[in-house]
Amino acid sequence: MKKSLLILTGHSKGLGKATLDQYLKKPGFQVIAISRTNLENSAENLTQLDLDLSELDVLENNLRTIFPQEDFEEVVLINNAGWIGEIKPIGELHPAELRKQINLNLLAPMYLTNAFIKAYKTTAGKKVVCNISSGAASRPVSGWGGYCSTKAALAMFTMVAAKESSSPNFKFYSLAPGVVDTDMQQNIREASKEDFPELDKFQKYKSNGDLSKAQDVAAKIEFMLSHVEKFPEVIQDVRNFEVA
Ligand SMILES: NC(=O)c1ccc[n+]([C@@H]2O[C@H](COP(=O)([O-])OP(=O)(O)OC[C@H]3O[C@@H](n4cnc5c(N)ncnc54)[C@H](OP(=O)(O)O)[C@@H]3O)[C@@H](O)[C@H]2O)c1
Numbered sequence: 001m002k003k004s005l006l007i008l009t010g011h012s013k014g015l016g017k018a019t020l021d022q023y024l025k026k027p028g029f030q031v032i033a034i035s036r037t038n039l040e041n042s043a044e045n046l047t048q049l050d051l052d053l054s055e056l057d058v059l060e061n062n063l064r065t066i067f068p069q070e071d072f073e074e075v076v077l078i079n080n081a082g083w084i085g086e087i088k089p090i091g092e093l094h095p096a097e098l099r100k101q102i103n104l105n106l107l108a109p110m111y112l113t114n115a116f117i118k119a120y121k122t123t124a125g126k127k128v129v130c131n132i133s134s135g136a137a138s139r140p141v142s143g144w145g146g147y148c149s150t151k152a153a154l155a156m157f158t159m160v161a162a163k164e165s166s167s168p169n170f171k172f173y174s175l176a177p178g179v180v181d182t183d184m185q186q187n188i189r190e191a192s193k194e195d196f197p198e199l200d201k202f203q204k205y206k207s208n209g210d211l212s213k214a215q216d217v218a219a220k221i222e223f224m225l226s227h228v229e230k231f232p233e234v235i236q237d238v239r240n241f242e243v244a
Pocket residue numbers: 009010011012013014015016017034035036037038051052053054079080081082083084104132133134135176177178179180181182183184185
C-alpha cells in the first residue's frame with residue numbers, strides 16, 4: 001500500500017494539535033508538522049520542523065524538506081498556523097507586528113500552497129490544500145484589521161488556485177473552523193474593551209460554554225478532507241456540516 005502524507009502548520013497546540021492527533025491515527029499517513037515549538041511525541045509517522053513561519057527566507061530554504069518528492073497515495077496540506085495579531089484600531093498598529101502577522105497568516109500559506117502545487121502537479125494520487133480561514137474573512141471586526149485582512153486575502157488566493165486548477169486530482173478549500181476553545185480565544189478575551197468593542201460577546205462564548213472543542217472541529221476537518229466528493233465548494237465552514 002502506498003503511503004499518504006499530511007503537511008500541517010501550527011501543530012503544537014489548539015486546533016492544529018487536535019488535527020495532528022486525528023491524522024497520526026489514520027492508517028498509512030505520515031505527517032510533517034511545522035511550528036516554532038516541537039511536541040514531545042515520538043510517533044514513528046511524525047516529523048516535526050521547528051520553524052518560525054513569519055521568517056519567509058527560512059521558510060523558502062526549507063521548501064524541499066517540507067514537500068518530499070515521493071509517489072504518495074494522497075498528499076494533504078493544511079495551513080493552520082495563524083495569529084490574531086495586535087488587537088488595536090487601525091492607526092495604533094505597530095508596523096513590525098503587522099508585517100509579522102501578514103507573513104504568518106498570508107504569505108507563508110501562499111508560499112506553501114505555491115510550492116505544494118509545483119511539487120505535486122505531475123504526480124498521481126489525490127492532492128488537497130486546506131487553508132484555515134475564519135468568519136473574519138468576510139466580516140469586518142473592529143480591532144482585528146490585520147487578522148480580517150489576511151484571512152480575506154488567503155480565501156481569495158485559495159479561490160484563484162481552485163479556478164486555475166484543471167486537474168480533478170486537486171482540491172482547494174478555505175475552511176472556517178467556527179469559534180474554538182484555544183489559546184487564540186484566550187488572547188481575544190484578554191483584549192481591552194476600548195480596543196475591541198466585541199469583547200463582551202467573546203467573553204460570553206466562554207462563560208456560556210459556546211466554544212467548540214478543538215477535537216470536534218479537527219474530526220470535521222479530517223472528515224471533509226477524506227470525503228472531498230461531498231464538498232465541491234472552495235469556501236467551507238465546519239458549522240455547516242456534521243461528521244456522517
Ligand atoms: N480559535 C478560534 O476560535 C479560531 C476561529 C477562527 C479561525 N481560527 C484559525 O484557526 C487556526 C488555528 O488557531 P488556534 O485557535 O488553534 O490558535 P492557537 O491555539 O494560538 O495555535 C496557533 C498555532 O500556530 C502556531 N504558530 C503561531 N505562530 C507561529 C509562527 N510564527 N511560526 C510557526 N507556527 C506558528 C503555534 O505554534 P507555536 O507557538 O509553537 O509556533 C500554534 O501551534 C488559525 O489559523 C486561526 O486563525 C481559529
